[in-house]
Amino acid sequence: MKKWLGIALTVAALLSALGAPWLAAHDPLRTDFAQSLKPPGAPGHPFGTDQLGRDLLARILHGARLALFIGGCTVIVTAIVGGLLGLVAGFVERWPSTVLMRIVDVQLSFPFILLAMTINAIVGLGLRNIILSLSAAGWVVYARVVRGEVLSVKQRDYVQAAAALGMGRMRLMFRHVLPNVAPSIVVVASLQFSSFVVAEASISFLGFGVQPPTPAWGSMLSESRDFLYVAWWLAAFPGAALALTALGVNLLGDWLRDTLDPKLRV
Amino acid sequence: MRAYVVSRLAQTALVVFLSLTAVFVMVRLSGDPVLLFMPMDIQAKDVNEFRQRLGFNDPLPVQYARFVGGAMRGDFGESLRYRRDALGLVLERLPATLLLAGTSLLLTLVVAVPLGVVSAVRRDSVLDHVGTISTVLGQATPGFWLGLLLIYLFSVQLRWLPTGGMGGLAHLVMPSVVLAAFYSARIARLTRSAVLEVLGEDYILTARAKGLGEGRVIGKHTLRNSAIPIVTLAGLEAGQVLGGAVITETIFAWPGLGRLTVQALLNRDFPVVLAAVFFISLMYTLINLAVDLLYGWLDPRVRLR
Numbered sequence: 226m227k228k229w230l231g232i233a234l235t236v237a238a239l240l241s242a243l244g245a246p247w248l249a250a251h252d253p254l255r256t257d258f259a260q261s262l263k264p265p266g267a268p269g270h271p272f273g274t275d276q277l278g279r280d281l282l283a284r285i286l287h288g289a290r291l292a293l294f295i296g297g298c299t300v301i302v303t304a305i306v307g308g309l310l311g312l313v314a315g316f317v318e319r320w321p322s323t324v325l326m327r328i329v330d331v332q333l334s335f336p337f338i339l340l341a342m343t344i345n346a347i348v349g350l351g352l353r354n355i356i357l358s359l360s361a362a363g364w365v366v367y368a369r370v371v372r373g374e375v376l377s378v379k380q381r382d383y384v385q386a387a388a389a390l391g392m393g394r395m396r397l398m399f400r401h402v403l404p405n406v407a408p409s410i411v412v413v414a415s416l417q418f419s420s421f422v423v424a425e426a427s428i429s430f431l432g433f434g435v436q437p438p439t440p441a442w443g444s445m446l447s448e449s450r451d452f453l454y455v456a457w458w459l460a461a462f463p464g465a466a467l468a469l470t471a472l473g474v475n476l477l478g479d480w481l482r483d484t485l486d487p488k489l490r491v
Numbered sequence: 492m493r494a495y496v497v498s499r500l501a502q503t504a505l506v507v508f509l510s511l512t513a514v515f516v517m518v519r520l521s522g523d524p525v526l527l528f529m530p531m532d533i534q535a536k537d538v539n540e541f542r543q544r545l546g547f548n549d550p551l552p553v554q555y556a557r558f559v560g561g562a563m564r565g566d567f568g569e570s571l572r573y574r575r576d577a578l579g580l581v582l583e584r585l586p587a588t589l590l591l592a593g594t595s596l597l598l599t600l601v602v603a604v605p606l607g608v609v610s611a612v613r614r615d616s617v618l619d620h621v622g623t624i625s626t627v628l629g630q631a632t633p634g635f636w637l638g639l640l641l642i643y644l645f646s647v648q649l650r651w652l653p654t655g656g657m658g659g660l661a662h663l664v665m666p667s668v669v670l671a672a673f674y675s676a677r678i679a680r681l682t683r684s685a686v687l688e689v690l691g692e693d694y695i696l697t698a699r700a701k702g703l704g705e706g707r708v709i710g711k712h713t714l715r716n717s718a719i720p721i722v723t724l725a726g727l728e729a730g731q732v733l734g735g736a737v738i739t740e741t742i743f744a745w746p747g748l749g750r751l752t753v754q755a756l757l758n759r760d761f762p763v764v765l766a767a768v769f770f771i772s773l774m775y776t777l778i779n780l781a782v783d784l785l786y787g788w789l790d791p792r793v794r795l796r
Contacts, residue, residue: 227627330502331509334776335768336734339752343768346756347517423633427738430635431753446636453639454647464636472631 228480234473238466241289249283253440265458273458275448281458284440285466291441292470295356296422300414302360307367308410314368315375316398325368332365338424345433355434359421370413374406381405408485415478419471426467442467495787503780510772515558518761519551558765567766572758577766581748585770587657588747591740592732594663595671603675604721607682611690612709622679629676634735638669638742655744666743670735674728681724685717692716719789726782730775 257278265273272281314325345358384401428434429443437444442463449459542548567577610619645652652661690713698708737749748767755763
């Protein structure tokens with residue numbers, strides 16, 4: 226039940242993201258003052274329109290595109306960077322491990338959202354920089370989990386045996402250790418994905434990140450605050466899209482964890 | 492125990508020092524703080540004077556040494572916007588944040604922990620299912636959206652509660668519920684799985700086999716043993732409440748540290764950013780230290796690691 230709901234919601238989000246240009250009947254950026262603040266169900270605008278007369282459904286669909294793109298890129302960047310650093314630190318204990326763990330400690334002494342927001346305010350706004358900021362704040366989780374896993378996989382007999390047979394360290398690391406920590410990386414990635422999507426929306430909501438008029442869920446919700454008394458739909462629908470996406474991906478992540486790696490705590 | 496406390500204190504001091512450095516590097520990477528702060532049409536002479544006065548003309552290592560030295564004495568410089576000492580501004584906002592975070596933590600403890608325990612003990616009951624569904628939904632709902640929905644319902648439609656600001660008890664209701672929602676969902680789930688894990692242990696079977704009443708089995712044997720993971724994870728998560736406060740305070744115009752940080756970042760008021768971000772990380776680190784010490788006290792095996 227949880228699994229199917231997770232898959233259904235995730236697929237729906239993916240389809241809206243990929244199909245946004247074809248599914249949306251309107252251009253998400255085209256304004257039409259004659260049509261401003263129409264309630265849901267208005268002819269041609271099933272979700273209504275915003276203060277500039279832009280079609281809300283089109284903006285939400287294009288918002289899905291943006292949210293999933295940012296979430297996806299961030300997950301890939303953090304998994305590669307954090308995963309590799311964790312792999313090396315777990316494999317070559319001694320100083321690389323110590324240095325990495327100190328960096329992880331320092332980063333974990335800042336709440337994730339505050340760190341990502343501060344980095345974003347400093348490096349600047351826009352799509353590329355929000356991906357950069359989320360990645361810079363988020364990679365430590367992989368590094369810590371992967372390092373821990375590598376430390377335990379390394380002790381297993383088949384790794385010891387391969388090492389005793391004289392296998393090179395690179396081959397040992399990528400051929401025997403990496404495939405055995407891969408499930409953890411997949412699980413962490415699926416659990417991190419929704420937190421990246423929500424973090425991006427929060428940061429854009431606060432006025433950093435993706436800027437209007439680009440249809441991002443966070444900045445749409447931020448604008449909706451000024452119209453809360455007259456147009457509830459501007460707050461309700463983009464937020465629901467965000468929450469349902471997060472719900473779907475979370476359920477999928479839970480299921481993946483239960484299947485692949487039930488002991489893992491993130 | 493003493494060796495454990497000393498080593499944890501030393502580690503904490505190192506992390507605090509390194510995070511101070513990290514904050515400085517982060518803020519200085521962004522370019523010239525004075526130019527970023529000033530309006531576009533300002534004259535070069537004025538920029539230079541401002542820079543000279545605030546010490547931005549000195550070489551970076553000198554600025555770093557002065558920053559660390561100042562921070563040790565609680566001096567983070569002067570706010571570019573308010574022309575007051577930055578730490579003073581931060582400390583002024585601190586009680587509001589502590590009130591909000593404290594209320595949320597209390598709400599969480601009162602709601603989430605009992606919910607988790609009951610869900611585990613009465614596994615697969617209606618209450619367990621309702622609890623699981625609400626925690627899954629609670630975790631997926633972004634705080635700022637929940638805030639908007641509550642404002643729409645209770646302020647716009649019903650007119651029961653104020654939309655924001657700080658004042659009487661009514662002002663505290665929505666912000667603390669929003670801040671507690673996400674955290675409670677996590678804690679309820681963690682409590683449930685921790686209690687379930689303990690219920691599967693042999694000593695619980697033994698306790699039941701020797702005829703102990705269910706009240707004693709749960710109250711004495713189960714809860715005590717599941718307290719350790721709950722305390723640890725609750726403590727680690729407590730820090731995230733400070734991160735959540737940044738967003739919650741902004742929605743409800745709550746005059747706390749989180750809102751000050753957001754405004755300082757938007758205004759590019761870097762001395763205040765430095766002071767606020769560092770202060771939040773300091774609180775976070777101290778919470779983690781307290782959790783570690785509590786952990787070592789609850790579970791003597793930890794001290795040896």
